[in-house]
Amino acid sequence: MTAKSDKISIPTFRGKKKKQYDMLIELRDQLADQIRTISSHSLSSSKQAGEELADIGSDNFNREMELGLMTEETQRIKAIEDAIKRLLDGSYGICEDCENKINPARLEALPYARLCINCKSQREKEQRDSGNAPARIMD
Numbered sequence: 001m002t003a004k005s006d007k008i009s010i011p012t013f014r015g016k017k018k019k020q021y022d023m024l025i026e027l028r029d030q031l032a033d034q035i036r037t038i039s040s041h042s043l044s045s046s047k048q049a050g051e052e053l054a055d056i057g058s059d060n061f062n063r064e065m066e067l068g069l070m071t072e073e074t075q076r077i078k079a080i081e082d083a084i085k086r087l088l089d090g091s092y093g094i095c096e097d098c099e100n101k102i103n104p105a106r107l108e109a110l111p112y113a114r115l116c117i118n119c120k121s122q123r124e125k126e127q128r129d130s131g132n133a134p135a136r137i138m139d
């Protein structure tokens with residue numbers, strides 16, 4: 001299999017940006033690997049269920065958990081890809097709400113963070129007040 005059209009052109013980041021870029025790419029690749037592992041396991045377990053007809057209930061339960069996990073990982077990959085775009089257009093590390101710089105320690109813990117810690121807790125508070133579950137993944 002040749003993949004010459006897949007070749008990714010790596011932007012010429014230097015210093016801190018290069019480190020952030022590398023970290024985001026690595027994180028994305030790790031998640032992509034996890035999704036591949038989950039989906040291949042999911043496929044093999046559904047085959048088994050068809051063959052054995054035993055314990056189907058718990059098998060379905062496992063598959064649902066795996067699918068839920070996959071959705072979560074896919075959303076996270078999306079968030080990472082958005083962060084890479086922000087790195088490219090120069091808005092990476094800037095809070096979407098207040099436009100202040102996001103604390104570097106927070107970015108290290110959550111490289112795809114879109115909000116500074118203040119705006120994040122503000123949003124969580126608003127979500128709690130309105131009775132919605134906090135959206136942990138995207139920001």
Ligand SMILES: [Zn+2]
Nearest residue numbers: 095098116119
């Ligand atoms: Zn903010």
